[in-house]
Amino acid sequence: MIAFALLLLAPPPDGAALFKQRCSVPYCHGANGTAGRAPALTTIRFRESRVRSLIEEGKAPGMPGFKSLLKADEIGALVAYLKSINTGSGGGAQEVREPRTPELEKARALFFDATRMGGCGRCHEVDGQGLQVGPNLTGFAAANGSALRRPARSGVQTVTPRGEAPFPGVPVTAEGVTRVFDLSAELPVLRTFAKDAVTLAPGGTRDHANSVNAYSAAELDAIAAFLRALR
Amino acid sequence: MRHLTLLLVGPLLYGQGAGRDWPVHGGNNAAWRHSTLKQIDRSNVKRLTPAWVFHTGDPEHGLQATPIVVGGVLYLSTSNAWVQALDGATGKLLWEFRNPQMKDVPGYGRQNRGVAVAHGKVFVGTADNDLFALDARTGQEVWRVKMEDSRQCGCNITGAPLVVKDLVIAGVTGGDSAHRGYLTALDAHTGRLRWRFYTIPKPGEPGSETWAGDSWKWGGGSTWMTGSYDAELDTLYWGVGNAAPDLDTSKRPGSNLYTCSVIALNPATGKLKWHYQEVPQDVWDYDSAFEVVLADLPVNGRTRKVLIHSGKAGFAWVIDRVTGEFLKAWPFVEHWNWISGITEDGKLVGRKEPKLGAPAFVCPSAVGGRNWNETAYSPATGWIYLASIEACNDLTVEVTEPSEGKAHIGGAWNFKPPPKDRIRGSLSAYDPVSGKRQWTRPAETWFLASMLSTAGGLVFSGSPEGEFFALDEKTGERLWSFQTGAGQRGSAVTYEIAGRQYVATPVGWGSLVGAAHAAFFPKSPAPRSGSSLFVFALPEAGQ
Numbered sequence: 007m008i009a010f011a012l013l014l015l016a017p018p019p020d021g022a023a024l025f026k027q028r029c030s031v032p033y034c035h036g037a038n039g040t041a042g043r044a045p046a047l048t049t050i051r052f053r054e055s056r057v058r059s060l061i062e063e064g065k066a067p068g069m070p071g072f073k074s075l076l077k078a079d080e081i082g083a084l085v086a087y088l089k090s091i092n093t094g095s096g097g098g099a100q101e102v103r104e105p106r107t108p109e110l111e112k113a114r115a116l117f118f119d120a121t122r123m124g125g126c127g128r129c130h131e132v133d134g135q136g137l138q139v140g141p142n143l144t145g146f147a148a149a150n151g152s153a154l155r156r157p158a159r160s161g162v163q164t165v166t167p168r169g170e171a172p173f174p175g176v177p178v179t180a181e182g183v184t185r186v187f188d189l190s191a192e193l194p195v196l197r198t199f200a201k202d203a204v205t206l207a208p209g210g211t212r213d214h215a216n217s218v219n220a221y222s223a224a225e226l227d228a229i230a231a232f233l234r235a236l237r
Numbered sequence: 238m239r240h241l242t243l244l245l246v247g248p249l250l251y252g253q254g255a256g257r258d259w260p261v262h263g264g265n266n267a268a269w270r271h272s273t274l275k276q277i278d279r280s281n282v283k284r285l286t287p288a289w290v291f292h293t294g295d296p297e298h299g300l301q302a303t304p305i306v307v308g309g310v311l312y313l314s315t316s317n318a319w320v321q322a323l324d325g326a327t328g329k330l331l332w333e334f335r336n337p338q339m340k341d342v343p344g345y346g347r348q349n350r351g352v353a354v355a356h357g358k359v360f361v362g363t364a365d366n367d368l369f370a371l372d373a374r375t376g377q378e379v380w381r382v383k384m385e386d387s388r389q390c391g392c393n394i395t396g397a398p399l400v401v402k403d404l405v406i407a408g409v410t411g412g413d414s415a416h417r418g419y420l421t422a423l424d425a426h427t428g429r430l431r432w433r434f435y436t437i438p439k440p441g442e443p444g445s446e447t448w449a450g451d452s453w454k455w456g457g458g459s460t461w462m463t464g465s466y467d468a469e470l471d472t473l474y475w476g477v478g479n480a481a482p483d484l485d486t487s488k489r490p491g492s493n494l495y496t497c498s499v500i501a502l503n504p505a506t507g508k509l510k511w512h513y514q515e516v517p518q519d520v521w522d523y524d525s526a527f528e529v530v531l532a533d534l535p536v537n538g539r540t541r542k543v544l545i546h547s548g549k550a551g552f553a554w555v556i557d558r559v560t561g562e563f564l565k566a567w568p569f570v571e572h573w574n575w576i577s578g579i580t581e582d583g584k585l586v587g588r589k590e591p592k593l594g595a596p597a598f599v600c601p602s603a604v605g606g607r608n609w610n611e612t613a614y615s616p617a618t619g620w621i622y623l624a625s626i627e628a629c630n631d632l633t634v635e636v637t638e639p640s641e642g643k644a645h646i647g648g649a650w651n652f653k654p655p656p657k658d659r660i661r662g663s664l665s666a667y668d669p670v671s672g673k674r675q676w677t678r679p680a681e682t683w684f685l686a687s688m689l690s691t692a693g694g695l696v697f698s699g700s701p702e703g704e705f706f707a708l709d710e711k712t713g714e715r716l717w718s719f720q721t722g723a724g725q726r727g728s729a730v731t732y733e734i735a736g737r738q739y740v741a742t743p744v745g746w747g748s749l750v751g752a753a754h755a756a757f758f759p760k761s762p763a764p765r766s767g768s769s770l771f772v773f774a775l776p777e778a779g780q
Contacts, residue, residue, distance in 0.1 A: 026755040028651060034644075068644025070635045075649065115641065118389050120417060121439065121454065127386055135388050170427075188380075191429035196381040 019080045021087025028072070029084070052092045058085050106235075113232035122220045123192055126229065129217075132236055139176055139187045139194045146233040151226020155218050162189070164210035168203045174212040253616050254692070259306040259730040262351055262397040263611070266466040267531035270613040271690040272731045276738035278693035281775060282707045282717045288739060288774040289328030295319050299747025300768040303351035303397060303687070303728040305359075307373075311732075311741065312354055315768060316347035318363045320371060325741075326734040328772065332376035339365040343391045344644070345410040348748050350463070350609075351397035351728070353405060356425045360405045362394025368407050368421075370428060380428035384409065390416050391642030396462045401473060401504040404431055408460025412478035412524060413646055415639035418458035418496075420475055422507055432507030436460060436477045436495050444494035452489040455639035457481030458496040462609055465529040465544070466504065470559060473504040474544060478526035480519045482637050483603070484591060485647025492517035497525045499546045499554070501561060511561035513583075515546070515554050520590045521575050521632065522603040522650075523550040528611045530621065534670055536564050545614075545669045547623060550575065551606025554583075555670055567672020569625050569665070570606040572655035575599050591632035591648065600629035603650050604757075608750050611728060613688035613696060618710050620666040620675055622696050624684035628660045628757060629653045652756055660757045664688070664698060666713065676713035682758045685751060687728035689740070697740060699725025701754060701764035705742045705771060721771050724764025726751055741772045 029035045035047050050057075061081050064071035072081065106114070118135060119125035127136035132144045140161075148154065165175035165186050175186035178196065184204050188195040189212045218226070254271035255264035264270045277285060293300060295315035305312045311325040318336035323329065339347070347364040354360070358379060359371040369381035384407070387393050392411030399406045404422040411418055418436040423429065436458035438444040448456060457480050464475035480489060480496035495509075497516035502509055515525045525548040534543050536555070543564060547553035551570035556563060563583030577587025591597035606625055613622045630650040637647040654660050662683025666675040686699040690710060699705045705725060706718035727743025745767035746754075754764055 023759060026759065028649075030752055030756065064635065066638055066640070068637070068646050070633065070646075070649040072649070075633060075651070118386065120385065120390060120641070123433070124385055124389065127389065128383075135386055137383050137386065183377075188427065188429065191424075193382050193384070193430045195423075195428035197428065198378045198380065 019077070019083040021083035024076070024080055024084050025087050028076070047088055048091050048093050050092065052089060054085060054089065057088055061085065109228065110232050110235055113228040116221065116225050117229050117232060125220070126217070128192075129194055132233065137194065139189070143233050144236045146230070148230045148233070151221075151223060151228070151230045154226050154230060156214065162210045162212050164207045166205045166207070167199055174210045175206075177206060254690075255731070257733045258308065259304065259732050260354070261305070262303050262353065262399065262463045263465065263528060264730070266399075266468070268465045268528040268611070268614075269530065269616070269690070270611055270688060270728070271615050273692045274731055274733055274738045275692040276733070277691065277695065277740065277775060279695065279709055279716060282693070282695060284775055285707070285717055285719070285740070285773045286776055287719070288772045290772065291321070291323055291328045291330075291770045293319060293321060293768040293770070296745060296766055296768040297747070298346055298348040299724070299726050299745035299751065299766055300743040300770070301348045301350050301727045301748065302743055304730050304741050304743070304770065305352055305354045306730065306732040307354045309734045312352050312359055312373075313770060314349045314352045314361055316349050316364065316747070318349060318361055320352060320359060320361055320376065322373070322376060325732055325739060326737070334371050334376040334378070336363060336369075339363060341365045341387045343387050343393055343410070343414070343642070345393055345395060346749055348395050350395055353398040353400045355400040356403070358425065360398045360400065360425070362396065362398055362407050364393050364395070366390070366393045366409070368394060368398065368405070368423060370405070370425070382423060382428050382430070384421055389642050390414065391644070392416050392459070396460075399463050399466065400425060401466050404504060406464070406473065406504070408462065408464070408475065410459050410461045412457040412459035412461070412526070413481060413483055413522075413644060414457075415455035415481065415641050415643055415645040416459075417454055417456060418460055418477065420460045420502070420507070422504070434502060434507040434509070436500070438494065447491035447494045449490050450488065455481060455641070455645055456489060456493060456496065457483075457645070459524075459526060462526050462528060465531050467531055467558065470542070471504065472510060472558070473502045474529040474531070474558065475500055475502070476526045476529055476546060476548070478524035479522045481645040482639075482647030483522040484520060484632055484634050484650075485637050486518060486520050487593070487636055489518070493519065497523060497548070499525060499529060499544065499556060501558070513554070513556050513561045513563060515548060515552070516550055517585070521550070521599055523575075524548060524605065525550070527607070527609055530612065530614050530669070531558060532614060532669065534619070536670055543670075545621060547607060547612065549601065549603075549605030549607065551601040551625070552579070553621070553667070553669070553672065565670060565672075567667075569623055569667060569672070570601050570627055572600040572627050572629060572658065573606065575601075591634050593634045593636065596631050596633040598629060598631050598653065600655055601626065602628040602630040602652055604628060604652070604750055604753055608685055610685050610726070611687040613690035614669065615690040615710055617692060617694070618666070619668070620710070621669045622664065622666055622688040622690060624662060624664050624686075624688065624698070626662050626683055627655050627658060629655050652753070664708070664713070666710070678708065678713045678715070682754070682761050686725040689729040689731060691731055697729050697742070699729065699742055699744070701725070701746060703744075703765065705729070705744075719771070719773070721769075722765065723767035723769070724751070737774055737777070739772050739774045741770055744769045744771050
């Protein structure tokens, strides 16, 4: 009876307070839904039923379902709060990529393989990722992986800084200074020199084999197929 | 004479703390955050007055940097990796470097905890995972390396780099992403990669038996704060964060080396000398990623070379830093129930773990018994000054699949007050070996700013409510305070120029954990953001 009376006295759930307690926790949606490790919630395309089911069921990877953790009216209050902070710009939290076959997904993972220090992505940008040191390989038309073994000559020069041994490098456009990617170590280094502190000579080869030999022939074939499929 | 030499060996290694400059992140490479300066002391601190204020102009995520001071020049970094060199006496801007606007910033945020200065260069990590070097005299960029594509790894650099000889060493976030953590050493002059140490061994390497299947690829083990260096032992020490997924251990049975550990590396090669795992198979998100305090202290009647490593688990571990031998562990929070105790040889007993379908109420919370804001160690009192947090959480486990670089958490937490208590913070002094608390001061809410200890007998820190204050190191009595107008989440430093001692504190609230303020203290006003450096000194003669 007392509990029932208390229940009647209890205020309706406060969506903003619930959000602070459950959603803006340090790892997730941030204060006011604008920051954090999970998507910003102020800019999602707001569909009430979709938001409600996301809260209830969760979303892989990372977001737990709250169906058993929150009461129905609490979830309702959260949905109302999210609607109130939504700016309607619709930019965030949507899938942008068309789904790929598992084989191509696997090949993409090989291209950027973290266990190979970022793999090809250390020097090549494709599919919205990677560093633009060497040529963009989107649509690279090779029948199989052996074409990927070619030594990287494209744009490589011999760079000799004053008082330092020469190294293979790729020049980058820069104003008033000389800027080159130094390719002598496993991670490319973007180095900046005063114009008179360095000389560049055309021609130079970076030993591409070190990078490519980290992959098997079958893996290179898979990567070539992935590159062909990119548009 | 021989005795004198012996006595001097310790101090020569890393000094008695910082001196005129604040040359490295921790004041010295032993992470003491202590200065030998004593112009400002207990008797005159009441007269401390603002000397100058600098506004960085980049208020996003507040100002968390530890300023570095070398030869009277103060180097500051902001969340968007703007780097500013200031005249330490006047605040005059000498040069500024603005990093190109970053777009691929993972969810750990943009906060930047400071630069390293050495070899005439300033080394800076970025929120999109670059490490770059500037000419310390001009602010011109010298080199830049993409450590890993942040779109791939869901990781970035928020900690300050550490320079050891000709290497610049930086850690990485990513402990709650499907990511394998590492520490990277670059050549300070050229930026070329010298080594990368993965905090999770790959199949075939020692320790790989502590991971199952592919879990090693996604196991977390971030290195997001700054390590220490002992020159005499030529050893680099670094703290390693939690295992991922944080709460779901179904795919990672085993102790999960080297997560939640302190690691000792040969700095020239990046090879592991030893490790000590503080929390085997972490299931509470108890990062051990914070500063590693090096000191020579009496343990059971014998002076030992130890390290003191306190973490989110609410305990400080005392480890022999020559051998990695466990010596002692002591709690610094009042509320802890994740274990019932630690045996004399360091084993955790009575683990309270959440299981699938069986949530657990656990203290401390995933925010930690403390957070990254750093401790200070005073060689004068021999005590550690530490800001602790009393909070708990309900942990719920959910089975999760890894997706590279994406959040990899495996459950949810719901913050709760401790039993018969409220969520609260304190600042306390502890004996670093016995763990005996010497004094404690309650916070209005909590403390998320670092401690600074000085030979003037003072401990400085700041509050979310905007106060920068000085305490008596022996009693905790508050001797002075100044309202800066915004929350403090950074690390104060002190330095001397032309015979005048300055104390500088970063001001401006931010960070992911800072965002938990609203959940922890719903009745308290949100701490104010901003990004300013407040600098104090005693009035000059005639003022």
